[in-house]
Amino acid sequence: MAPSESQQSPAGPAPVERSIPEEARRLLRELAAAWGDVAGRGGEPEVVPLKGAMTNEVYQARWAGGVEAGEDDDSGETREAPRKVLVRVYGEGVDLFFDREDEVRTFEFMSRHGHGPRLLGRFPNGRVEEFIHARTLSAADLRDPEISAIIASKLREFHNLDMPGPKSVFIWERLRNWLKTAKSLCSSDEANEFCLDIMEEEIATLENEFSGKHECVGFCHNDLQYGNIMIDEETKLLTIIDYEYASFNPVAYDIANHFCEMAADYHSEKPHVLDYSKYPDTDDRKQFVQTYLSSLASEESDVEVENLIKSIEKYTLASHLVWGLWGIISDHVNDIDFDYKEYARQRFKQYWLKKPTILTSQTSK
Known part of the structure; x- marks a missing residue:
């Protein structure tokens, strides 16, 4: 049953800045530095909690001005869309339900074979995943x-x-x-x-x-x-x-x-x-x-x-x-x-x- 923690809509009527582990922020900065569309723009990503979390804490991190989902608009110019990733902070007590390393191995296998989101990086108590642009x-x-x-x-x-x-x-x-x-x-x-x-x-x-x-x-x-x-x-x-x-x-x-x-x-x-x-x-x-x-x-x-x-x-x-x-x-x-x-x-x-x-x-x- 475990209600989903991924890819949900932001919680509440407006984005709320939440604290995530410093190790996660460090990983986000490293990822941003490697992306030409957000590197050099400065500033931390906006971190938005997502609804539906029952086991882990899950957040959307987004940088304004990226072109991850950029498309030509009606004027023929490329419009900019924020680059987004999913930050998953593992919840307390999950080791009572499953082996986290087994779960990560499954996730990595699925990612390599084109199933589900890509794994972008790991930190001690969580990971960063591709944000899927789907409903x-x-x-x-x-x-x-x-x-x-x-x-x-x-x-x-x-x-x-x-x-x-x-x-x-x-x-x-x-x-x-x-x-x-x-x-x-x-x-x-x-x-x-x-x-x-x-x-x-x-x-x-x-x-x-x-x-x-x-x-x-x-x-x-x-x-x-x-x-x-x-x-x-x-x-x-x-x-x-x-x-x-x-x-x-x-x-x-x-x-x-x-x-x-x-x-x-x-x-x-x-x-x-x-x-x-x-x-x-x-x-x-x-x-x-x-x-x-x-x-x-x-x-x-x-x-x-x-x-x-x-x-x-x-x-x-x-x-x-x-x-x-x-x-x-x-x-x-x-x-x-x-x-x-x-x-x-x-x-x-x-x-x-x-x-x-x-x-x-x-x-x-």
């Missing part, structure tokens, strides 16, 4: 048939990336690691409320029920919510960003997680509140899966479509557990203004609500 999707965009079809095709491409490193399923190890962390942080009352004492048994049940030798495994984003997807309005090219939770997993899990994210609107007045009436209906799920399977020119059969839909539905349970545990941990280690604990309650409530129906339907067929 971040909104919650409503996920339910737009045209955009949803583009996402399905792009996700199939993402799943087929030949990433370096082990290609084994990671979801069950992640669940057990996060459960251990949650137990270490929770009071006894919290542990009882969220039934953490029986959660190991729940994880084992899901792993035994769902894992199979014929399961399709690919490189998964694992956090495909709308804020992690950008689209170029003119070309309709789509870019998936933020790979902090990426790993190899059943592709059905990644799609299930994407479907679950349709219940969220992280830019509403109550960003932690989920509305599962917005979960895609039968026809929408079928359309997404058909597009996903046919996007690489393969001839999908009705059986393939139906089997993947069934697999996706069962993996929604794993998604609820993952982000439920994430919410519990985040409540203890992150001071960002977001009701992590209530978010966790909703994910676990959905798990217990849907588990009997989903497991019964899977075991009876």
Whole structure:
């Protein structure tokens, strides 16, 4: 679920100068010195905080008078546009969720192969990235048939990336690691409320029920919510960003997680509140899966479509557990203004609500 921290709109009605680490400012000065369009103009870049940050602090740094996006205007003259970069300052406690070096290696691989923003430099507690000139999707965009079809095709491409490193399923190890962390942080009352004492048994049940030798495994984003997807309005090219939770997993899990994210609107007045009436209906799920399977020119059969839909539905349970545990941990280690604990309650409530129906339907067929 982790709400996106990249490429969002500036927070508030007007730019607000914020403090970023001196190491980050030093890196920005070094980058500016190498760019002919801003070198020698003097002055620090304007630093603007971006909306949507839930794990890291993210800023847009921009220099007036650059020509990064310069174009000919109606008079035939080149107009100047500010050069922009994204500054990501890593948040507290993120090492409890993922290995930062693994995430940076993934980011660098994606960058080298033309996926996502380019890495421009690193400082001790963060990095500077290319600023993508595209629009971040909104919650409503996920339910737009045209955009949803583009996402399905792009996700199939993402799943087929030949990433370096082990290609084994990671979801069950992640669940057990996060459960251990949650137990270490929770009071006894919290542990009882969220039934953490029986959660190991729940994880084992899901792993035994769902894992199979014929399961399709690919490189998964694992956090495909709308804020992690950008689209170029003119070309309709789509870019998936933020790979902090990426790993190899059943592709059905990644799609299930994407479907679950349709219940969220992280830019509403109550960003932690989920509305599962917005979960895609039968026809929408079928359309997404058909597009996903046919996007690489393969001839999908009705059986393939139906089997993947069934697999996706069962993996929604794993998604609820993952982000439920994430919410519990985040409540203890992150001071960002977001009701992590209530978010966790909703994910676990959905798990217990849907588990009997989903497991019964899977075991009876």
